[in-house]
Amino acid sequence: xxxxxxxxxxxxxxxxxxxxxxxxxxxxxxxxxxxxxxxxxxxxxxxxxxxxxxxxxxxxxxxxxxxxxxxxxxxxxxxxxxxxxxxxxxxxxxxxxxxxxxxxxxxxxxxxxxxxxxxxxxxxxxxxxxxxxxxxxxxxxxxxxxxxxxxxxxxxxxxxxxxxxxxxxxxxxxxxxxxxxxxxxxxxxxxxxxxxxxxxxxxxxxxxxxxxxxxxxxxxxxxxxxxxxxxxxxxxxxxxxxxxxxxxxxxxxxxxxxxxxxxxxxxxxxxxxxxxxxxxxxxxxxxxxxxxxxxxxxxxxxxxxxxxxxxxxxxxxxxxxxxxxxxxxxxxxxxxxxxxxxxxxxxxxxx
Amino acid sequence: xxxxxxxxxxxxxxxxxxxxxxxxxxxxxxxxxxxxxxxxxxxxxxxxxxxxxxxxxxxxxxxxxxxxxxxxxxxxxxxxxxxxxxxxxxxxxxxxxxxxxxxxxxxxxxxxxxxxxxxxxxxxxxxxxxxxxxxxxxxxxxxxxxxxxxxxxxxxxxxxxxxxxxxxxxxxxxxxxxxxxxxxxxxxxxxxxxxxxxxxxxxxxxxxxxxxxxxxxxxxxxxxxxxxxxxxxxxxxxxxxxxxxxxxxxxxxxxxxxxxxxxxxxxxxxxxxxxxxxxxxxxxxxxxxxxxxxxxxxxxxxxxxxxxxxxxxxxxxxxxxxxxxxxxxxxxxxxxxxxxxxxxxxxxxxx
Numbered sequence: 086x087x088x089x090x091x092x093x094x095x096x097x098x099x100x101x102x103x104x105x106x107x108x109x110x111x112x113x114x115x116x117x118x119x120x121x122x123x124x125x126x127x128x129x130x131x132x133x134x135x136x137x138x139x140x141x142x143x144x145x146x147x148x149x150x151x152x153x154x155x156x157x158x159x160x161x162x163x164x165x166x167x168x169x170x171x172x173x174x175x176x177x178x179x180x181x182x183x184x185x186x187x188x189x190x191x192x193x194x195x196x197x198x199x200x201x202x203x204x205x206x207x208x209x210x211x212x213x214x215x216x217x218x219x220x221x222x223x224x225x226x227x228x229x230x231x232x233x234x235x236x237x238x239x240x241x242x243x244x245x246x247x248x249x250x251x252x253x254x255x256x257x258x259x260x261x262x263x264x265x266x267x268x269x270x271x272x273x274x275x276x277x278x279x280x281x282x283x284x285x286x287x288x289x290x291x292x293x294x295x296x297x298x299x300x301x302x303x304x305x306x307x308x309x310x311x312x313x314x315x316x317x318x319x320x321x322x323x324x325x326x327x328x329x330x331x332x333x334x335x336x337x338x339x340x341x342x343x344x345x346x347x348x349x350x351x352x353x354x355x356x357x358x359x360x361x362x363x364x365x366x367x368x369x370x371x372x373x374x375x376x377x378x379x380x381x382x383x384x385x386x387x388x389x390x391x392x393x394x395x396x397x398x399x400x401x402x403x404x405x406x407x408x409x410x411x412x413x414x415x416x417x418x419x420x421x422x423x424x425x426x427x428x429x430x431x432x433x434x435x436x
Numbered sequence: 437x438x439x440x441x442x443x444x445x446x447x448x449x450x451x452x453x454x455x456x457x458x459x460x461x462x463x464x465x466x467x468x469x470x471x472x473x474x475x476x477x478x479x480x481x482x483x484x485x486x487x488x489x490x491x492x493x494x495x496x497x498x499x500x501x502x503x504x505x506x507x508x509x510x511x512x513x514x515x516x517x518x519x520x521x522x523x524x525x526x527x528x529x530x531x532x533x534x535x536x537x538x539x540x541x542x543x544x545x546x547x548x549x550x551x552x553x554x555x556x557x558x559x560x561x562x563x564x565x566x567x568x569x570x571x572x573x574x575x576x577x578x579x580x581x582x583x584x585x586x587x588x589x590x591x592x593x594x595x596x597x598x599x600x601x602x603x604x605x606x607x608x609x610x611x612x613x614x615x616x617x618x619x620x621x622x623x624x625x626x627x628x629x630x631x632x633x634x635x636x637x638x639x640x641x642x643x644x645x646x647x648x649x650x651x652x653x654x655x656x657x658x659x660x661x662x663x664x665x666x667x668x669x670x671x672x673x674x675x676x677x678x679x680x681x682x683x684x685x686x687x688x689x690x691x692x693x694x695x696x697x698x699x700x701x702x703x704x705x706x707x708x709x710x711x712x713x714x715x716x717x718x719x720x721x722x723x724x725x726x727x728x729x730x731x732x733x734x735x736x737x738x739x740x741x742x743x744x745x746x747x748x749x750x751x752x753x754x755x756x757x758x759x760x761x762x763x764x765x766x767x768x769x770x771x772x773x774x775x776x777x778x779x780x781x782x783x784x785x786x787x
Contacts, residue, residue: 347773351715358709364702422698 087155088166092409096173096195096212099400101392103215107383108331110263110303110396112218113174114225114320117248117257118207118232119239125249126202134186134202141201144235145190150197150228159187165414168405174212176200197228204249205257207232216331218260218324222316245312255312260323264330267302267380268337278333279304286310287326300369301376301399306330342384353381361432365418366425371402375428389435402427438506439517443760447524447546447563450751452743454566458734459682461614461654461747463569464525465576465671468599468608469558469583470590476600477553485537485553492552495586496541501548501579510538516765519756525563527551548579555600556608558583567678569611573671596663606663611671613678618653618731619688620681629684630655637661638677651720652727652750657681693735704732712783716769717776722753726779740786753778 098111119125120140124133145151159167160183171181175191180203191198200208209232211224239247246257253259269275279289290305306327308319341349356377360366366374379395381387400406402424408415415423449462470476471491475484496502510518511534522532526542531554542549551559560583562575590598597608604610620626630640641656657678659670692700707728711717717725730746732738751757753775759766766774 347715351776354713354715355710358711358713359706360709361713362705362709364698364705425702 087157088162088169088409089412091155091173091191091195092169092406094193095397096400098195098212098214099393099396100214101396103213103217105328105331106215106392108265108334109216109327110265111174111212111214112216112221112262112327113210113212113260114218114221115208115210115259115261116225116229117205117246117253117259118209118229118236119247119249120206121237121239123206126204126206127249129202131185137206138186138188138201140236141199141207141232142188142190144232145199147235148228148231150224150231151190151192151199154190154192154197157189157191159183159189160185165405165408169409172403172405173400177203177208179204180208197224199228205253207236216262216324216327218262218320218327222258222260222320226316253311255310256314256316256319258311258316258319259307260320261305261307262323262327263303263305264327264334265302265376265379266304266330266334267376268341269330269334270302271341272337274333274337275304278330282306282326282330283309285322285326287323301372303376338380338384349384350381350386353377353384353386357381357387357432360428361436362429363425364429365421366402366428367417367421368403368424371424371428372399375399390432391435394431394435398428398431401431438508439513439520439760440763442506442524442542442546443520443757445544446748447751449546449563449565450744450747451565452747454564454568456679456682457566457743459616459685460567460678461616462525462563462565463567463572463613463678464561464563464611465569465572466559466561466610466612467576467580468556468597468604468610469560469580469587470598470600471557472588472590474557477555477557478600480553482537488557489537489539489552491587492550492558492583493539493541495583496550498586499579499582501575501582502541502543502550505541505543505548508540508542510534510540511536516756516759520760523751523754523756528554528559530555531559548575550579556604558587567613567675567682569613569671569675569678573609573611573667577667604662606661607665607667607670609662609667609670610658611674612656612658613674614654614656615678615681615685616653616727616730617655617681617685618727619692620685621653622692623688625684625688626655629681633657633677633681634660636673636677638674652723654727689731689735700735701732701737704728704735704737708732708738708783711779712787713780714776715780716772717753717779718768718772719754719775722775722779723750726750741783742786745782745786749779749782752782 120137123137126134167181167183170176171178175198176189180200186202188201189198196213197211209225209229211221213221241247245255248254248257266275269278282289286309287306288309306323308323356374360374360378375395375398382390382392382395404420407420407423471488474488477485518532518534521527522529526549527540531551537553539552540549547564548562560576560580562572564572592598596606599605599608617626620629633640637660638657639660657674659674707725711725711729726746726749733741733743733746755771758771758774
């Protein structure tokens with residue numbers, strides 16, 4: 086029921102507002118926390134996991150930010166529903182595999198969510214539209230402080246927050262920005278850019294985070310290192326590099342428009358025409374065409390369209406989203422037909 | 437000037453009316469005639485060709501059907517203008533190569549045309565929309581009689597009309613129908629059909645006649661044999677086989693709709709979307725997409741469109757047509773851009 090309700094509402098971070106929202110889809114800050122004296126989840130017995138979830142849920146009830154959130158017991162969800170939460174960027178790939186004593190707490194607008202008993206006892210994330218990384222961090226930080234007043238976090242002064250995987254120890258923070266970089270891809274500058282990013286101690290990933298490939302020219306840039314830096318420094322680093330990449334994407338767009346204006350219009354026009362008239366569409370094709378069209382909207386070639394509509398469409402047409410919304414499992418071919426229909430109707434309304 | 441005027445008008449045979457016009461684009465009857473006592477054009481000296489053209493043009497002036505026609509001296513045309521006439525199906529590939537003492541007489545609606553000093557002294561053709569082969573023949577026949585009253589045709593009772601190439605001797609007639617067979621192509625039945633047609637003494641060719649390949653699922657069916665049959669028999673044969681093919685195409689369409697209705701809608705929708713939104717398009721792609729869309733219009737999937745508009749588009753976007761209309765030579769890339777614009781605007785008006 087909760088999942089169904091979520092399927093019919095839009096996350097706030099899809100609004101397409103905030104600074105640089107044309108290129109920066111969203112910004113996210115994730116904090117990993119664990120409770121003092123309890124085994125980390127991957128090695129914990131069921132009774133430990135139960136005690137952890139009890140304690141954390143108790144703290145959630147006392148949080149002003151989280152007390153009115155959806156509470157989801159992961160063991161009660163079907164695999165499609167778990168996949169739905171992953172596609173909404175509310176849980177990790179690891180969490181979507183299911184497991185007992187795992188809970189998701191998610192604020193109704195989708196800006197804040199808390200995974201309980203993921204790899205760490207707590208994984209708190211905030212996600213905002215556009216380049217608002219500092220705001221996302223402040224939001225996470227406040228909720229972290231609130232929860233921390235009622236929980237005893239595992240923390241050592243010389244190390245910082247202790248985490249299940251040593252790569253998260255220290256701040257336990259990952260700050261990331263999801264960027265739409267079609268012009269850097271089209272001008273073949275993306276590979277060099279990604280190489281340079283890794284030299285700066287940052288990492289670039291695909292649409293659904295770790296272990297996923299880039300789709301539709303979306304790239305997620307985040308910090309690699311969590312230790313030896315203050316949280317503000319990490320946010321500042323990721324934000325600074327993101328702004329540089331935004332600048333490069335803007336220049337690449339100008340160059341593309343100047344050198345290949347008509348070819349660009351042609352590609353975008355074709356993408357629009359196909360989206361508006363197809364009767365079968367795989368999610369891969371839809372993402373690629375919507376990506377092209379999104380650039381076209383940014384370049385003011387489609388005055389009838391707007392970024393929020395496209396941002397939403399990216400998430401309305403994923404396999405699990407479709408199945409949750411229809412309330413049933415569907416074969417890929419039935420999904421392809423429904424996906425094409427949803428896109429046709431949504432874009433058709435804005436003709 | 438005449439060519440420019442023609443480029444701005446539409447041939448009557450593109451109207452998309454007449455029986456079975458959904459499948460039968462047009463029907464054509466061509467008669468080959470030669471003057472008694474004059475060498476056939478391929479071997480004739482210039483003075484002979486001049487005498488022939490003088491005599492034929494004199495007879496044209498006395499013809500009720502042809503006296504108000506356009507008279508075009510082929511040697512005054514540019515290669516683009518000659519190509520334009522070929523694309524309009526007013527002259528043959530052979531005639532489009534140019535040469536002296538060659539004239540084209542063409543009735544203003546494009547239904548009747550007469551090539552002077554092609555392979556034969558006279559090549560008279562009539563072309564009508566839809567399956568009106570008998571009417572096309574009657575029209576040719578009347579004009580042939582008219583001209584024959586003032587010309588001395590080379591004719592032997594035991595052979596019939598003598599022609600430059602022995603394959604035309606006898607009636608000198610070629611009767612042909614241009615068919616749009618997308619469903620027979622899609623269901624992979626076309627090859628067998630074409631094989632069967634050749635067993636019946638008929639021949640199937642591409643869009644621009646002899647030596648050209650099929651484009652956009654268009655096929656031209658015509659008689660192979662001109663000797664030993666009366667003209668009515670040839671017309672009857674070609675007409676009968678055409679009606680059979682029309683029946684098979686209709687059944688193939690029903691089967692396609694029943695078995696692959698959504699795939700079909702998808703293909704046609706995509707074709708429409710691309711035509712309506714592209715900014716670059718080769719003539720090959722345009723013909724293929726228009727062919728798909730034409731089937732969609734026939735299946736009533738695009739109520740806003742109609743067959744005459746599509747029939748016209750097929751001929752408005754050919755390379756020579758574009759260049760004649762613009763009054764200048766254009767590179768392929770400039771043509772591709774103009775072609776896409778013409779299609780966008782024409783279909784866009786009918787949204």
